[in-house]
Amino acid sequence: MGKWWGVMLEEYLPALVHVVVGIGFAVVALLTNFLLGRAGARSKAKDTPYECGMLPAIEEQPRFSVKFYLVAMLFILFDIEVVFMYPWAVVFREYLEREGVLIFWSMMGFIGILLVAFLYALRKGAMEWSR
Amino acid sequence: MNPILLEAVLVCYAFLLLLVEAFNSRMPRRYFGWAAVVGTTVVFFMTFFVDSSKMNPEAGYYGFYAADTLAILFKRFILLVSVCVLIMAIEFAPVLVRYLPVEKPDAGSGEMYSLVLFACAGMMWMASAQNFVMIFVSVELVTITFYVMVAMMRGNRASLEAGIKFLILGAIATSLNVYGIAWIFGTLGTTELPEIGAILQSIDSSLFPSLLFGFGLIFAGISFKVAAFPFQFWVPDVYQGAPTPVTAFLSVGSKASAFVVLMRVLESMLSNSELSSKILFMLSLVAGVTILMGNLSAIPQTNFKRLLAYSSIAHAGYLLMGAASIVSGNSGPAIAYYLMAYLISNMLAFGVLLVVGKSTGSDELVHFNGLGKKSPWLATALTLAVLSLAGLPFTVGFFGKFFIFSSALQAQQFILVGIGILGIGCGFYYYLKVIRAMFWLPASKEQSISSPIEISKPYAVMLILLSISLIIFGVYPEPIFNLIP
Amino acid sequence: MDIANFAEASATLGHYLIVSGLLFGIGLMAVLLRRNIIILFMGVEMMLNAANLSLVAFSRFHPVGGGPAVDSQVFLFFIITVAAAEVAIGLAIIVALYRAKQTMHVEDLDSLRF
Numbered sequence: 001m002g003k004w005w006g007v008m009l010e011e012y013l014p015a016l017v018h019v020v021v022g023i024g025f026a027v028v029a030l031l032t033n034f035l036l037g038r039a040g041a042r043s044k045a046k047d048t049p050y051e052c053g054m055l056p057a058i059e060e061q062p063r064f065s066v067k068f069y070l071v072a073m074l075f076i077l078f079d080i081e082v083v084f085m086y087p088w089a090v091v092f093r094e095y096l097e098r099e100g101v102l103i104f105w106s107m108m109g110f111i112g113i114l115l116v117a118f119l120y121a122l123r124k125g126a127m128e129w130s131r
Numbered sequence: 132m133n134p135i136l137l138e139a140v141l142v143c144y145a146f147l148l149l150l151v152e153a154f155n156s157r158m159p160r161r162y163f164g165w166a167a168v169v170g171t172t173v174v175f176f177m178t179f180f181v182d183s184s185k186m187n188p189e190a191g192y193y194g195f196y197a198a199d200t201l202a203i204l205f206k207r208f209i210l211l212v213s214v215c216v217l218i219m220a221i222e223f224a225p226v227l228v229r230y231l232p233v234e235k236p237d238a239g240s241g242e243m244y245s246l247v248l249f250a251c252a253g254m255m256w257m258a259s260a261q262n263f264v265m266i267f268v269s270v271e272l273v274t275i276t277f278y279v280m281v282a283m284m285r286g287n288r289a290s291l292e293a294g295i296k297f298l299i300l301g302a303i304a305t306s307l308n309v310y311g312i313a314w315i316f317g318t319l320g321t322t323e324l325p326e327i328g329a330i331l332q333s334i335d336s337s338l339f340p341s342l343l344f345g346f347g348l349i350f351a352g353i354s355f356k357v358a359a360f361p362f363q364f365w366v367p368d369v370y371q372g373a374p375t376p377v378t379a380f381l382s383v384g385s386k387a388s389a390f391v392v393l394m395r396v397l398e399s400m401l402s403n404s405e406l407s408s409k410i411l412f413m414l415s416l417v418a419g420v421t422i423l424m425g426n427l428s429a430i431p432q433t434n435f436k437r438l439l440a441y442s443s444i445a446h447a448g449y450l451l452m453g454a455a456s457i458v459s460g461n462s463g464p465a466i467a468y469y470l471m472a473y474l475i476s477n478m479l480a481f482g483v484l485l486v487v488g489k490s491t492g493s494d495e496l497v498h499f500n501g502l503g504k505k506s507p508w509l510a511t512a513l514t515l516a517v518l519s520l521a522g523l524p525f526t527v528g529f530f531g532k533f534f535i536f537s538s539a540l541q542a543q544q545f546i547l548v549g550i551g552i553l554g555i556g557c558g559f560y561y562y563l564k565v566i567r568a569m570f571w572l573p574a575s576k577e578q579s580i581s582s583p584i585e586i587s588k589p590y591a592v593m594l595i596l597l598s599i600s601l602i603i604f605g606v607y608p609e610p611i612f613n614l615i616p
Numbered sequence: 617m618d619i620a621n622f623a624e625a626s627a628t629l630g631h632y633l634i635v636s637g638l639l640f641g642i643g644l645m646a647v648l649l650r651r652n653i654i655i656l657f658m659g660v661e662m663m664l665n666a667a668n669l670s671l672v673a674f675s676r677f678h679p680v681g682g683g684p685a686v687d688s689q690v691f692l693f694f695i696i697t698v699a700a701a702e703v704a705i706g707l708a709i710i711v712a713l714y715r716a717k718q719t720m721h722v723e724d725l726d727s728l729r730f
Binding site (some may be wrong): 040113119120123126 | 146149150152153
C-alpha cells in the first residue's frame with residue numbers, strides 16, 4: 001500500500017479490521033432478525049409499557065431528579081481542574097529551581113478557588129441523596 | 132500598591148461572603164448585601180493608592196494586565212456601578228425571594244451579592260486586558276456570571292426564558308469571538324495587542340483577507356455584548372425578563388467594559404490605515420443601523436423596561452458612532468464621558484423603575500400613570516433621568532451627546548451625524564411618553580387609593596445623590612472631564 | 617492541493633482550516649435549524665471545538681523557535697475550560713426551565729413578545 005499523505009498505512013490495518021468487524025456484526029445481527037424473524041401484527045395493546053402483567057398506571061410525567069445532573073456537573077468541573085494539573089506538573093520541570101515557589105503557589109491558589117466551590121457545594125447539599 | 136491586588140482582594144472578599152453565606156443560615160440576607168457594599172467601597176478607595184510606577188502599559192504582567200490611567204478610570208467606574216447595583220439588589224430582594232422555589236425563605240438570595248462582586252472583578256479585568264486571551268477569559272467570566280444572574284428567579288418563567296435566550300446567543304457570540312482570535316493568531320503569530328499594533332504597521336496586504344475575517348469575527352463577538360446591529364436581538368427579551376438590578380448592571384456595566392475592550396482592539400489596529408479604513412467603514416454602517424433600529428423600535432413600546440432596553444440599543448449606537456470616529460483624536464474621552472453620563476441617568480431610571488415595579492407588580496407604562504401626584508419626588512427623579520437620556524441641555528446626557536457628535540463631525544462622518552440627529556428626535560418622543568404618563572394621565576382607580584410607595588432610606592439617598600450629580604455635571608462638566616485621560 | 621499527486625500530498629494548513637470551517641458551519645447550522653435546546657447546545661460546543669482545531673493547526677504549522685507555537689495551545693486549554701463551565705451553567709438553566717415549563721423545544725419560549 002505504501003505511503004499516503006506521508007503515513008505508512010500498513011500500521012493501521014488492525015484498526016480497519018476492528019472497525020469492519022464491529023460494524024459487520026451489528027449489521028448481520030439486524031439483517032438476520034429482519035429476514036428470519038416473523039414480524040407479528042402491531043396492536044395498540046402490544047405497544048404499552050410492560051408492568052408485570054398489570055394494566056398501566058395513570059400516565060405521569062417522569063419526575064426529574066436533579067441529583068443526577070448535580071453529580072455530573074460537579075464531576076465535569078473538577079475534572080477540568082485535573083486537566084489543568086497534568087500539563088502544569090509536566091511542563092515546568094526545568095524551571096523548578098528558579099521559580100519553584102511561584103509555580104507551586106499559583107496552582108495552590110487555583111485549587112483553593114475550587115476548594116471554596118467544593119465547600120459551598122458541600123454545605124448546600126449538592127453531595128447528598130445520591131449515595 | 133500593586134494593581135493586581137485590586138481584583139484579588141475583591142475576589143477573595145466575594146469568596147469569603149459566599150462561604151459565610153453558605154455556613155450561616157440565620158443572619159438576614161441583606162447584611163451580606165451591605166457587607167458587599169462595604170467591600171466594594173474599600174476596593175474603590177484602594178484604587179487611589181495604586182503604585183503609579185506600575186501603571187505603565189509596558190510594565191504589564193507578561194503582557195496580560197496593564198493598569199494605565201484608562202484602566203484605573205474604568206475600574207472606578209465599574210466599582211461605582213457595582214455599588215449602585217448592590218443597593219438595588221438589596222432593595223429588590225423581597226421580589227427575588229418570592230420567585231425562588233425553595234422551602235426555606237431567605238435561602239438562595241444571598242448568592243446574588245457574591246455574583247455581582249464576581250462580575251465586577253471580571254469587568255475590572257476586562258478594563259485592563261492587553262492580550263486577546265485575557266480579553267476572552269475576562270469576558271467569559273462576566274458573561275457566565277450574568278447567565279446565572281439573569282436566570283436567578285427560578286420560579287419566574289420570564290426570567291428563565293430570558294436566561295435561555297441570553298445563554299444560547301451568548302454562547303454563539305463566544306464561539307465567534309474565539310474563532311476570530313484563532314484566525315488573528317494564525318495570521319500574525321501573536322495575541323498581544325501592542326505587538327499586533329507593531330506588526331500591523333508594516334504588513335503585506337496579501338494577508339488582508341484573513342485579517343479582515345478574523346477582525347470581523349471578533350467584532351461580531353464584541354457587538355453582541357455591546358448590543359450593536361446584527362446581534363441586538365437578545366437585548367429586549369433579556370432586559371425585560373431579568374431581575375431589575377441585573378438589567379441595570381447589564382445595561383451599564385457590561386456595555387461599558389465591552390466598549391473599553393472595543394477601544395483597545397481598535398487602537399491596536401489603527402497603525403495600518405488601509406485595514407482600519409475598511410473596519411471603520413463597517414463600524415459606521417453598524418452604528419447607523421443600530422441607532423435607527425433602537426430608536427424606531429422603542430416608539431411603540433408599552434412596557435417601560437422594554438422601552439429602556441431598546442433605548443440602550445440606541446445609546447450603544449451613539450457610542451459606536453464615537454468609536455467609528457476614532458481617527459479624530461478625542462473620541463476616546465468622548466466615549467468615556469458618554470459612559471459616565473449613561474451610568475448616572477440609566478441607574479436613576481432603573482432605580483425608580485425598580486421601586487415602582489416592586490409596589491405595583493409590573494413594569495408596564497400604564498402603572499406610571501399619576502405618579503406625579505402619588506410620589507412627586509420619584510416622578511421628578513424619573514423625569515430628570517429620562518431627560519438626561521434624551522439629551523436635553525443642562526443635564527449630563529447633553530454633554531455626552533455633544534462630545535460624541537463633535538468628534539464624529541471632526542472625523543467627517545456626516546451621514547452618521549444626520550442619522551444620529553434623527554435618532555435623538557425619535558428618542559424625545561418615547562422618553563416624553565413616560566413624562567406624559569406620570570404627570571398628565573390620571574391614575575387608575577386601584578392605584579389612586581393604594582398607599583404611597585415606600586423606599587428604604589439608603590436607597591432614597593442613592594437616588595437623591597444620582598439626581599443631584601445629574602444636574603450638577605450637566606451645568607459644570609469639568610470635574611468628570613478632568614478625570615478622563 | 618494537488619489532486620494529481622494524491623498519493624504523496626501531505627496535510628497542509630489549508631486542509632485543517634477547511635475542516636475546521638466546515639465544523640464551524642455545521643455547528644452554526646445546528647444552532648439555527650434545530651428545535652431541541654440541548655441540540656442547540658451541542659452545536660455551540662461544536663463551534664467552540666472547531667475554533668480549537670484551527671488553533672492547533674496554527675500552532676503546528678507556524679512553529680516558533682524550536683517547537684510548535686505554545687501560545688495557542690495555552691489558549692486552547694482556556695477555551696476548553698470555559699466551554700465546560702458554560703455547559704454546566706447552561707444545563708442548569710435548561711433543567712430549571714424543564715421543571716417550570718415541561719418543554720425542551722425552543723419555539724415554546726414565547727412569553728416575551730414584542
